[in-house]
Amino acid sequence: xxxxxxxxxxxxxxxxxxxxxxxxxxxxxxxxxxxxxxxxxxxxxxxxxxxxxxxxxxxxxxxxxxxxxxxxxxxxxxxxxxxxxxxxxxxxxxxxxxxxxxxxxxxxxxxxxxxxxxxxxxxxxxxxxxxxxxxxxxxxxxxxxxxxxxxxxxxxxxxxxxxxxxxxxxxxxxxxxxxxxxxxxxxxxxxxxxxxxxxxxxxxxxxxxxxxxxxxxxxxxxxxxxxxxxxxxxxxxxxxxxxxxxxxxxxxxxxxxxxxxxxxxxxxxxxxxxxxxxxxxxxxxxxxxxxxxxxxxxxxxxxxxxxxxxxxxxxxxxxxxxxxxxxxxxxxxxxxxxxxxxxxxxxxxxxxxxxxxxxxxxxxxxxxxxxxxxxxxxxxxxxxxxxxxxxxxxxxxxxxxxxxxxxxxxxxxxxxxxxxxxxxxxxxxxxxxxxxxxxxxxxxxxxxxxxxxxxxxxxxxxxxxxxxxxxxxxxxxxxxxxxxxxxxxxxx
Numbered sequence: 306x307x308x309x310x311x312x313x314x315x316x317x318x319x320x321x322x323x324x325x326x327x328x329x330x331x332x333x334x335x336x337x338x339x340x341x342x343x344x345x346x347x348x349x350x351x352x353x354x355x356x357x358x359x360x361x362x363x364x365x366x367x368x369x370x371x372x373x374x375x376x377x378x379x380x381x382x383x384x385x386x387x388x389x390x391x392x393x394x395x396x397x398x399x400x401x402x403x404x405x406x407x408x409x410x411x412x413x414x415x416x417x418x419x420x421x422x423x424x425x426x427x428x429x430x431x432x433x434x435x436x437x438x439x440x441x442x443x444x445x446x447x448x449x450x451x452x453x454x455x456x457x458x459x460x461x462x463x464x465x466x467x468x469x470x471x472x473x474x475x476x477x478x479x480x481x482x483x484x485x486x487x488x489x490x491x492x493x494x495x496x497x498x499x500x501x502x503x504x505x506x507x508x509x510x511x512x513x514x515x516x517x518x519x520x521x522x523x524x525x526x527x528x529x530x531x532x533x534x535x536x537x538x539x540x541x542x543x544x545x546x547x548x549x550x551x552x553x554x555x556x557x558x559x560x561x562x563x564x565x566x567x568x569x570x571x572x573x574x575x576x577x578x579x580x581x582x583x584x585x586x587x588x589x590x591x592x593x594x595x596x597x598x599x600x601x602x603x604x605x606x607x608x609x610x611x612x613x614x615x616x617x618x619x620x621x622x623x624x625x626x627x628x629x630x631x632x633x634x635x636x637x638x639x640x641x642x643x644x645x646x647x648x649x650x651x652x653x654x655x656x657x658x659x660x661x662x663x664x665x666x667x668x669x670x671x672x673x674x675x676x677x678x679x680x681x682x683x684x685x686x687x688x689x690x691x692x693x694x695x696x697x698x699x700x701x702x703x704x705x706x707x708x709x710x711x712x713x714x715x716x717x718x719x720x721x722x723x724x725x726x727x728x729x730x731x732x733x734x735x736x737x738x739x740x741x742x743x744x745x746x747x748x749x750x751x752x753x754x755x756x757x758x759x760x761x762x763x764x765x766x767x768x769x770x771x772x773x774x775x776x777x778x779x780x781x782x783x784x785x786x787x788x789x790x791x792x793x794x795x796x797x
Contacts, residue, residue, distance in 0.1 A: 369394075
């Protein structure tokens with residue numbers, strides 16, 4: 306692959322050594338950027354990082370695909386070209402198992418095909434067992450839990466087109482969740498589905514793992530408009546029925562796959578600053594556990610159409626609510642969904658920047674909702690395929706693999722909407738391994754000026770000629786453990 310001439314695109318610290326690396330050196334894949342996490346490392350403050358086989362701290366960033374898995378190979382190529390390494394792929398139990406005991410061959414082929422594309426592109430895929438308001442018995446369509454696994458006791462359901470979330474509190478939906486959690490046959494059928502699907506998908510190098518149940522919900526005894534009632538119902542669910550479900554599903558996947566990472570979600574109340582009450586969960590795989598925590602990061606008022614008001618304290622309350630559980634149980638955090646439905650309003654533009662900065666402080670990765678072109682409605686791209694106005698910070702540079710600890714990215718305030726300039730800082734681990742930073746072309750269309758400290762760092766830059774994301778590799782052959790490192794990236 307031809308590389309752009311890099312000398313003109315870079316301004317390095319005085320004694321840094323600059324070389325270029327051909328793309329073929331990266332394992333033969335088209336991009337070769339995604340590093341599969343093989344373990345974790347927990348810092349003294351309780352934050353647990355994902356690490357690769359060389360012990361480097363990893364950051365995984367990307368997007369959700371649409372919830373019906375209709376993505377094309379072109380979608381995946383464009384996502385990889387922008388420097389993202391992770392896809393969260395919502396799948397539907399209804400579509401995959403429309404009849405009890407039979408996986409639909411066409412749906413399974415589409416998933417296999419998509420994972421094959423990701424294999425080739427060097428992406429990782431987190432398969433999300435998705436549901437919204439339980440399933441098509443209540444929502445129509447083909448999303449969620451099959452009709453043959455829906456028991457509503459004949460109770461009423463009256464949809465509210467203006468408030469889809471209110472459907473969770475309808476008596477029929479409440480009954481359906483109660484049966485799913487409690488009925489032995491439904492529990493066995495659900496676990497069997499997970500085992501059979503995991504057996505089919507294992508072996509793909511792109512398969513990061515599974516998000517075991519999207520936005521779990523359950524029975525609410527009392528007035529759901531009372532925050533205290535909701536909090537009590539959430540706590541009871543997480544400590545009892547939901548924890549039991551996660552244990553069943555972890556065991557189900559582990560029957561056939563010991564490589565995959567398994568992520569658990571709290572209830573959506575975490576978005577209102579309510580800490581999860583989930584207990585610790587065990588992983589029966591041989592060796593170290595591969596479990597993670599995957600909360601969502603949504604402001605309820607913004608979801609209901611408001612422009613974000615920073616005085617409400619949402620980001621601070623959310624951060625406080627989600628950090629305790631993963632610290633107590635040594636779990637890496639991957640935010641499975643986040644992003645406003647309209648990033649173009651002034652408050653929501655600020656919210657995107659604040660969320661990116663906040664997640665840099667507590668998460669090892671994230672997937673924004675979601676990768677599509679449009680003029681609103683959560684689409685992260687405008688009709689021309691550029692970052693949607695206000696979403697630019699999500700397309701900023703980031704450290705994909707760092708030979709060090711205490712990794713964080715600082716974005717200068719003089720760039721109120723754009724993703725650059727930025728400084729990535731860390732403390733060297735003394736191993737001499739390369740650290741890798743990605744330069745998305747949306748932020749660096751003409752390359753970057755790069756300043757590195759310490760000045761004796763060796764810097765390699767890959768800047769593909771076809772407009773895909775560039776990669777900066779930093780090697781510190783003489784750095785002792787704890788040496789501060791700073792890499793400042795400025796768009797030309």
